[in-house]
Amino acid sequence: MKRSFKKIVYTVLALGAVFIIGTVSINIILKNKLEDFIKTRLPENMIRSYDDITVETFGGSLSITNASLIIRNKKNNQEHTFVNVEKLKISDISYWNYLFNEEIHIENISLESPTIAHYENRIEKNEDSRRNSFVSIYKPIIIENLKINNTKLAIFEKGKDSTKLYTKGLSVELDGIKIDKKTITQKIPIEYKTYKAKSDTVFVKLGPYENLTAKGFRIENRNAKFNDLTLKTKYSKRKLSRLITKERDHYNLSLNSVSINSIDFGFKHNRFFAKSTMISLTAPSLEIYRDKLVVDDLKTKPLYSKMLRDLPFELTVDSLKITDGKIKYEERQNAENMGGSINFENLNAEMANVSNTYKSPTKTEIEIKSNFMGKTPITVNWSFDVQNMEDQFQFRAEVGQLVAERLNSFTEPNLKVMLEGNTNKTYFTIDGNNTSSTIDMKINYSDFKVILLQKDGKDKNKFLSTIANIFISKNSEKKDEFYKEGKANATRNKSKSVFNFLWINVKEALIKILI
Template sequence: MEKGFKNSVYAILAIGALFIIGTISINIVLKNKLENFIQERLPDNMIRAFEDITVETFGGSLSVTNASLIIKNKNNNIEHTFINVEKLKISDISYWDYLFNDEIHIENITLENPTIAYYKDRVEKNKDTPSNGIISIYKPIVIDRIKINNTKLAIYEKSKDSTNLYTKGLSVELDGIRIDNNTIIRKIPIEYDTYKAKSDTVFVKVGPYENLTVRDFSIANRNARFEKLTLKTKYSKKELSRLITKERDHYDLTLQSLSIDNIDFGFESNRFFAKSDMVSLVAPILEVYRDKLVADDPKIKPLYGRMLRDLPFELTVDSLKITNGKIKYEERVKSENMGGSINFVELNATISNVSNTYEKPETTNLKITADFMDNTPFTAFWSFDVNNKNDAFLFKANVGALVADKMNSFTEPNLKVKLEGRTNKTYFTIDGNNENATTDMKINYSNFDVTLLRKDGKGEDKFLSAITNIFISKNSKNKEDNFKEGTAEATRDKTKSIFNFLWISVKAALTKIMI
């Protein structure tokens, strides 16, 4: 018994030793093969380095620490992409699926603290590269989960203000990934089930004049939320006017939060699409300044229907909601001052069918409520059909009591006109298209006077004021429930915006009623 027991113990120890030696040997062999692959099998235009590789055959995992990769152009050897990763870990590689199911199955891939810098202007475009099939996948790759933690990403371009995009604290998780020879040739070369992402700071240069920043954002379960978003012109108003040769608005937009619900995007028939059930903007504050002393931009300004219709991708947003917004518009017409302003506060709006995919009889509809010039109730309904090639639209508005001198902050510096009196109630409907509009208006007003100022804006031009007020009716009628009504037509200047079209339509009707 003792001899048999000893033999059994020796056999177990021998097997254990063989297993340990075999495991160590296999680990060493696999490590050497992986190192050789990194050093010899990767393309010559990829400069790679790492501190250490650890292979655990029994657990089916490997780790690479302090890895770096530099990618350069094949022809001129200019370096354009720099990647550093503190730790790359691949866990639970299934040997069974590799041997018997003819696929590479990995449970987890984790990247810790990657830093990525990409110089887009340095990339050399290779005209000889085929558009499809540039990579062949030996076996389908299935990955249960990829996690990229705490990424710092920067994209640069060749310019004085070179940062195109920057983010830090970016973490991304993808679940249910599959890559094969069918997916690799698509615009999005992988399939996945779900994704999550979050980041602390995002900066995007959206053009030569504006920058976008986001304090933090998160995406989970196909819902996205962005906090403290800003879109601002990076130059002061005076600097912008010096830099531009054609008229351009100066923007200052801040958003408390932006939410996008039930996001879906991808490609269908090689055309990109983006969908959402609801987009919500909370507490947007928008200030727009236009210097009219700068030369006009003669480009045709499309109406919103055409802008949606001509998008290079398919957009479907069922509903868009704006809550507690503020808008201030300043315009400078005279060189001796910085212009005047009008504003809307407590602005709330719902917009349905923001889309270029709907078909008749669906239309895009806007319902807006706000306080105009601080305390004048304003409601509007705006409707148009994206599929209408004439860009027909209907704009209805209801304006409450307005003390006329509230408008003087805009009319005095820009028009050299001072208003006195009161409009009690105003209704108007604009039925228009890309060419012209007809405006029906009715208005109740009282004690209305117009004072024309001298060119320097410092005093009244009494003669012209007297002549003007001869032709202006001071009251709609004595009773507050009576209205003066009128209809007028206006022709659109296609080099101006839709808001200019709305304004000249209202002005035409108002002029006809009062004079």
């Protein structure tokens, strides 16, 4: 009995020893194979290092601590991309699928606190960027879940103001990932089922003059929300005027939030597409300043229909909504002052079919309600067909009671003109295209008067004011008429904006009616 028990004990101990030795040996073999893969299978222009590799055969997992990767040009060895990861962990590797299904199947991959820095200006122009210059895919890779936590990402370009993109606290999670010989050659080299992401801070350099920032964003279930966005010119108004050689607007835009619903994007026939059922902008506040003393930019300014039509990608936005917006436009035309302004408050807008994928006769429809210069209600209906090559459009507006003096903040410093009186109700419709337009207007007004100022803008020019008011009809009422009506034509200056075109129409109609 004792001998039998001893044999059992010895057998169990022997099997245990074999199992332990076998497990340790397999761990060592797999670790050596992984180290060999890192040394031999990665391209020579990638410098890699790490502190330690841990392999757990029984649990089917491995981890790499303090891993780093440096990518350099093949020809001149200039280093341009730097990646550091505190810990990379791969869990639940399926050996069965690897041995019998000829695929690498992994349950989870996590990267903790990666830091990525990429220098665009260091990449050689003729550097081979084909997919096969990186890791070749010999077996399909299936990853059930990939998590990248607390990332710092920065992209730099040449120059003193070199930061092109920066984000911190970025976390991304992808489910249902597949990588194979087919996907690795595509524009987006992986396929996935779902994704979500979030970040604390985002900075994007939009060009030499403007920056975009957001305090944070979250994307989940194909819905995104960006908080506290700002788009600003990074120079003061005066400094921008000194730096530019041609006229350019100074911007200051802030938004409480931007929500994008049902996001879809990718490539179709090698052309990028982006879709959303609804984009909502909450409490946008936009200030635009234009210095007319700077030389005019005479290049052609396209209308919005052409801008959408000529986008280098397919855009489909079913609806776009603006809630509680503000717009202030300042214009400087005289050196002795900083110009005057007009403003819109309590602006609410709904837009349909903001897209270049819809076919004719589907139109982009814009409806706007706002208060102009304080208390004057204004309603706008604007429509155009993006696919119409002549850029035909219709712009209809209804303007409520306006005290003319409220416009003096703009007309007095810029035009040396003061206005008096009231417009009680104004309707107008503009039918136009890329070159010309027709406007129909009817207006009810009373006690209207124009006061022309001296060149210094301080004193009245009594003589010219008297002459001007001889030709201006003070009231719209005459006998049984309540509204005065007028029709005018306008020709577009294609070097000016669409709003300049609208203003020319209104001005021509007012001249017809008032004089």
